[in-house]
Amino acid sequence: MKRSLTFVAAVAATAMASGIANANQEVMKLTQNPANWATWGGDYAGTRYSKLDQINNKNVGDLQVAWTFSTGVLRGHEGGPMVIGDTLFVHTPFPNKVFSINLADQSINWIYTPKQDPDVIPVMCCDTVNRGLAYADGKIFLQQADTNLVALDAKTGKKVWSVTNGDPKKGMTNTNAPLVVKDKIVTGISGGEFGVRGFAAAYNIKDGSLAWKCYSMGPDSDMCVDPMKTTAMGQPIGKDSSLKTWKGDQWKIGGGTTWGWFSYDPDLNLIYYGTGNPSTWNPVVRPGDNKWSMTIMARDADTGMAKWFYQMTPHDEWDYDGINEMILADIDVGGSKRKALVHFDRNGFGYTMDRVTGELLVAEKYDPAVNWATHVDMKTGRPQVVAKYSTDQNGEDVNTQNVCPAALGSKDQQPAAFSPRTGLFYVPTNHVCMDYEPFRVEYVAGQPYVGATLSMFPAGKVTGDGSTHLGNFIAWDAGTGKIVWSNAEPFSAWSGALATAGDVVLYGTLEGYLKAVDAKTGKELYKFKTPSGIIGNVNTWEYNGKQYIGVLSGVGGWAGIGMAAGLEGDTEGLGAVGAYRALSKYTQLGGVLTVFALPGK
Amino acid sequence: MKTRAIWLALTIIGLGVLFGLAPARANGPKPYDGHVQCEANNCKIDLWLTRGFRAFSQCQVCHGLDANGSSFAPSLVDTLKEIDQSRFMEVVVNGYKGQMGVMPGWNENPNVMKHIDKLYAYLKARSDGVLPAGKLQRYDR
Numbered sequence: 001m002k003r004s005l006t007f008v009a010a011v012a013a014t015a016m017a018s019g020i021a022n023a024n025q026e027v028m029k030l031t032q033n034p035a036n037w038a039t040w041g042g043d044y045a046g047t048r049y050s051k052l053d054q055i056n057n058k059n060v061g062d063l064q065v066a067w068t069f070s071t072g073v074l075r076g077h078e079g080g081p082m083v084i085g086d087t088l089f090v091h092t093p094f095p096n097k098v099f100s101i102n103l104a105d106q107s108i109n110w111i112y113t114p115k116q117d118p119d120v121i122p123v124m125c126c127d128t129v130n131r132g133l134a135y136a137d138g139k140i141f142l143q144q145a146d147t148n149l150v151a152l153d154a155k156t157g158k159k160v161w162s163v164t165n166g167d168p169k170k171g172m173t174n175t176n177a178p179l180v181v182k183d184k185i186v187t188g189i190s191g192g193e194f195g196v197r198g199f200a201a202a203y204n205i206k207d208g209s210l211a212w213k214c215y216s217m218g219p220d221s222d223m224c225v226d227p228m229k230t231t232a233m234g235q236p237i238g239k240d241s242s243l244k245t246w247k248g249d250q251w252k253i254g255g256g257t258t259w260g261w262f263s264y265d266p267d268l269n270l271i272y273y274g275t276g277n278p279s280t281w282n283p284v285v286r287p288g289d290n291k292w293s294m295t296i297m298a299r300d301a302d303t304g305m306a307k308w309f310y311q312m313t314p315h316d317e318w319d320y321d322g323i324n325e326m327i328l329a330d331i332d333v334g335g336s337k338r339k340a341l342v343h344f345d346r347n348g349f350g351y352t353m354d355r356v357t358g359e360l361l362v363a364e365k366y367d368p369a370v371n372w373a374t375h376v377d378m379k380t381g382r383p384q385v386v387a388k389y390s391t392d393q394n395g396e397d398v399n400t401q402n403v404c405p406a407a408l409g410s411k412d413q414q415p416a417a418f419s420p421r422t423g424l425f426y427v428p429t430n431h432v433c434m435d436y437e438p439f440r441v442e443y444v445a446g447q448p449y450v451g452a453t454l455s456m457f458p459a460g461k462v463t464g465d466g467s468t469h470l471g472n473f474i475a476w477d478a479g480t481g482k483i484v485w486s487n488a489e490p491f492s493a494w495s496g497a498l499a500t501a502g503d504v505v506l507y508g509t510l511e512g513y514l515k516a517v518d519a520k521t522g523k524e525l526y527k528f529k530t531p532s533g534i535i536g537n538v539n540t541w542e543y544n545g546k547q548y549i550g551v552l553s554g555v556g557g558w559a560g561i562g563m564a565a566g567l568e569g570d571t572e573g574l575g576a577v578g579a580y581r582a583l584s585k586y587t588q589l590g591g592v593l594t595v596f597a598l599p600g601k
Numbered sequence: 602m603k604t605r606a607i608w609l610a611l612t613i614i615g616l617g618v619l620f621g622l623a624p625a626r627a628n629g630p631k632p633y634d635g636h637v638q639c640e641a642n643n644c645k646i647d648l649w650l651t652r653g654f655r656a657f658s659q660c661q662v663c664h665g666l667d668a669n670g671s672s673f674a675p676s677l678v679d680t681l682k683e684i685d686q687s688r689f690m691e692v693v694v695n696g697y698k699g700q701m702g703v704m705p706g707w708n709e710n711p712n713v714m715k716h717i718d719k720l721y722a723y724l725k726a727r728s729d730g731v732l733p734a735g736k737l738q739r740y741d742r
Binding site for chain 2 (some may be wrong): 437453
């Protein structure tokens, strides 16, 4: 149990008077030093960009494995390692272990193993994943599957406090990485397939007491909105903006869960996140826009009060959860510099918003296969739905065929990266379509509430181009809404990307490759086969003057659920498993952190 | 459990010998009889059995999208070769504390309970190799 000296130094240098109100400043300073990787996105803007350039597009081909670490846990490993000073923190899927690792000799400082009721496992929709940790004020924050949000002493791993964020008996679980903002820690809730009403909540990092909690839907008072001041498409949302868009009290089990990533703009003091699908997957029984499911939300970090909303998929009919990451970047749009928010939605549109006002600037398809809507009307912000792909118009017990994208989305939770050097966004995507048949189900608290059967297959079956690949890794110009380059991947690109000042972009693949490509051209410069499929995020840090790149492998999640669930049969039409059945030829389960560096000192 | 499976197997073989039929056919009426129509190897089902498949969507998270099991729940394709309908009903209604101890009872879930006979029939058809995994075509529409 060696005391971590550099860790203390790194923190002391930034924590200053250790004022908790300055936790924000502390984390900000940690993220400004590229030696650390102190939040899920590397910074509050969620850019997943590092200023480190020791590893660059000239030498990345020489990359080698520096060390590895087994988590001892099977199933899907999402998220990535967090590095502060000389300490690396890494988490696992259920039971959500946390390891503190001394970077000097890769020895384990401490292990935290929560005691969680395994009854929570059947209440998790799509594998028992967890997307990572947060740090501030000498504490590591873990959002456990059983909804307990836990603060651990970063030096000892001892629990400082724990607060219950939801009730698994009612279908609530957690998979998200929380985010520290000022003196609070912001988190969400999972359970969109269990009729959970989504919310974002902020707890005081000092003692875990609740600071604010704002629901995605329901009465105005529950949603932390001001009907006159909170806007959508530039207009006040008005009174009862959510209640009016639901039949009766369906909003009470309406979904709009918040299991994705949180970003923060300290100048505007706004946090940004998205809400998930409305419950159930059968759209016929829930007429209306189902606000504010499927919505980008901008909220005041101190009070939770909503500044603006933008609903991407009103009245969802395909399970296009709006929870993907919000990347905050100042970019050129139509000839002028904008404070933008860029979001690659499950529905296949890449959105560029003005993050100050919520103005819609760009909404274009980032996979040409997307067919459920022709375009987004820039005046109303509404997608123009194609009737033959409308599972609502086709109705219950009817199999709507060849909808693109599949419910997995053109991209799922795997976060993209932004390089200010190229001005481009690097996006891991799915190239998968589906058949979708909604049917009627009854709601019971804590029980699955889905109401559709799906099958998924390569998008090439619909586009007719003869392709069979299931993913692409693309570079995207968010100012114009155009793909700059696109690399086909045999399976969905389901790993969080990293962009660096060395003009390399890194991501993982479901077969288990870590790949490095040139940021400008997309040319593949390096690949290495890690022990299992990668659905984690690639992160980077510097220790003792050397740049390292780390990624969790451990296949699972929704894309790998067939694998995670032990499926290998050659069976058609099995939802995700049908499309991904060949994956078992390439990889097996098992969680390992692989760390890369250039050879030599 | 194991002894029971052996006895069941012996019974099936015994019946097969008795009636001079192939073992798989020897087990008398099937719960899915009248709900499956096959031409060559392509089988279609009716709405009744489709409801069994839909009820199965509640089980897929743990038992796998094709019912072949997962790292914490057994294959139902295999298990239904070993247990009879009354044991199946008992486990679905009350839950089961097996190796992982995570199977909940479904007695309060109408999406399962209203269709438990169809669920059993669907899984039995999967277990007997009559139906492939995944979504099936309907012959009644």
